[in-house]
Amino acid sequence: MHVLRIAAVRGTAAIAAANTYFQPDEYWQSLEIAHRIVFGYGYRTWEWAREPPIRSVIHPLLFVPVYLFANVTPGGAQAVLIVLHTASFYLLFTSSRTFSNTAEAALVSIALYFWPLTDRGVPRRRFLVALAAAYTAVLVRPTSIVLWAFLGVWHLADMSKRGALPVLKAITDAVLVGAVVLGVGLVADSLYYGRLVFTPATFFIENVVHSVAIFYGTHPWHWYLSQGLPAMLTVATPWVLAGWWNALIGRISARDPGAVQRLAYTALFVVAVFSLLSHKEFRFLQSVLPMLHVCGAIYLASAAPSVTNWSAASRSLPNPLRTLLLAQVPFLIYTLAFHSRGQVAIMGHLHDLASQERVHSIGFMMPCHSTPWQSHLHLPKFASEEPTNSGRLWFVGCPPPQPNDGPMYWDQSDFFYHDPITYIYDRFPHQVDPAFPPSPGEVKKAARVPPERAQFDLGWQHEWPSHLVVFDALLHVKAHNTSVKDILAEKGYTERLRVWNSIFHPDQRRRGSIVVLRHSAA
Structure with a gap:
């Protein structure tokens, strides 16, 4: 409960303070489309206006109730909505910005919670929930297929050790759940655009086959390793990379080292595949960041085996890391509350x-x-x-x-x-x-x-x-x-x-x- 209270305070503070501008997509690919759906006007960027369109309406639909509520209620009720919105459990588990990557990262984390990360498998009900969250992540961000293809093949390899029937059952479940979730996305997008559209496919064609994303910048193959991940991990980079390496080679002390190692290899695969693409952005790796944090946390905890609660964990951090974390605070306050405001x-x-x-x-x-x-x-x-x-x-x-x-x-x-x-x-x-x-x-x-x-x-x-x-x-x-x-x-x-x-x-x-x-x- 102590950890949940800390997470609640942190999340609420971030949401309340984040009135700044980071990148266009947090507004133009979500809120602007939701506003257009409710009020009938608003700008559609090329991703929505081009034939065929490459963006799914699933993510903007999350924000339609907010605008719909604002359109039909007086100011007092809207003030209540703001209070409920900033205290929302859902928002506390996502982020303060409306990127589709944020929704993708949340869905990936949910799916991983239910996903079979070891060869022991999980109950079928958990597997179905994991599949539903994973397919929804693909609808929101089609590039999520890279992560789930890797984990899916690994899971089928695990099932093959038990014979052909478990493999067939896993494939059947994946096909059925995929048909339902992707079918919902197909219907929603087709209703929005007024014609039959499957946006994950058009997204892939435009950004990968036609390489349209290159127009927005190209980066060397090592960019994620040399700049992307260090910028995302900030002062914790040395400890997280050390934990990631230990997890990859199996030198970790964890309750389930096999699951942690699988997460480490998943992160490595995603980083490797995305490194092959010319256009790179920090937020493209947002869904693997929790996996890397797990590796880093296990590495740091291994140095203090007596840690049993959050307070003890904070005291057990190496002095350089604690100092650097505190040194970040003024910068975080500035970037979150003031920069590009x-x-x-x-x-x-x-x-x-x-x-x-x-x-x-x-x-x-x-x-x-x-x-x-x-x-x-x-x-x-x-x-x-x-x-x-x-x-x-x-x-x-x-x-x-x-x-x-x-x-x-x-x-x-x-x-x-x-x-x-x-x-x-x-x-x-x-x-x-x-x-x-x-x-x-x-x-x-x-x-x-x-x-x-x-x-x-x-x-x-x-x-x-x-x-x-x-x-x-x-x-x-x-x-x-x-x-x-x-x-x-x-x-x-x-x-x-x-x-x-x-x-x-x-x-x-x-x-x-x-x-x-x-x-x-x-």
Whole structure:
């Protein structure tokens, strides 16, 4: 119970404090879609709009009740919901961010609890529960199939020692449960998209066969070992890696060393397979992190065999590890509660601004998906269909290349940041229309671009909005004997609101505060 209380405090604190921005997917692949389902408007990124789509609606559906509740209840009831939400047992076992990887990691942990991790097997009921959780994890994140294929083959090898019948029973159970769970996913996705869609297959084709993910960055084969895992394990890296190695070679002291060794090899297999893929991210390994923590915990506990409770365990940690853990606290507080906070907070400010003054249109001149969208802005008058580089609410887009586009591909964001001042001169009117009409989007008007990239220029054109949202860094871009700040001032824009975002940002385009500029005619 002591451990559960600690976990509850930790989880509640994380959920309450996490009003910061980490990566676009935590908003655009979950909350934005849920908002669209309930309210009828919201942006769909290319994963949802492309034919065929590659994202399953299963994960966003988890958040539909929250928006549905907000849509049909008064503010007082919503306040009660916030209290219940932050104290939710489910949330305490997941994370404070709405990534599909978080849901996947939770489902994997649940499945592993019931999964037969030794050759002794488990009762059939437990195995069926494990299969259901595992298949659901695959629906949420199709890449989870790597983990479950490895464990599934190992389990069949165990069953083969007992004869053909146990193998046949295990395969039958896997097929039946898979048919039910994947069938539910097929129906849900097909209802959402209005046509027959099996998103795990389309996800695999787009990201693996067509290698679309490479557009978002490539990394060397050793990245997970040299950077990914150390960043995820932080100060515990040496002890966890030592425990992982001991588990792999069978040199561990545990109640069930075979099960721990199987977890260690599963983690190794997943890391090895994911290392073969060019595009890598920390969160792709989120589901194996609990396995590594198990290995590290056993390694640390073996040095203090008298440990019997949580307090004794904390005292038994090596002094360097305890010191490093404490040293993390200020950094954790900053990153959880403050770093990139403005990228989320700005949407609430804009929502409030729309009730205080005439906001005819809003343009986001910043790297694509730098903020949440209608899930946080919630302004139905700006509802529009894709693409959202047009209309009265727009941002600079970044769709991935088509299969035949090649390495020279540039998206709209690349064109914009290659030379922001030339982009503004070529793609915005010379005069600001005080009616602030919607932007036309792609009209194939000639612009000055590098010749080798010209084929990817879709002719984006904009109308000047009543309000612009930019990072401070953009205002200080200088070229052609002027600056972006000077150009906007000449057009009649003045600072209306400034929101602090971070002390430092690794992306130089996102440095400084977030500034809302309003035109004098608004």
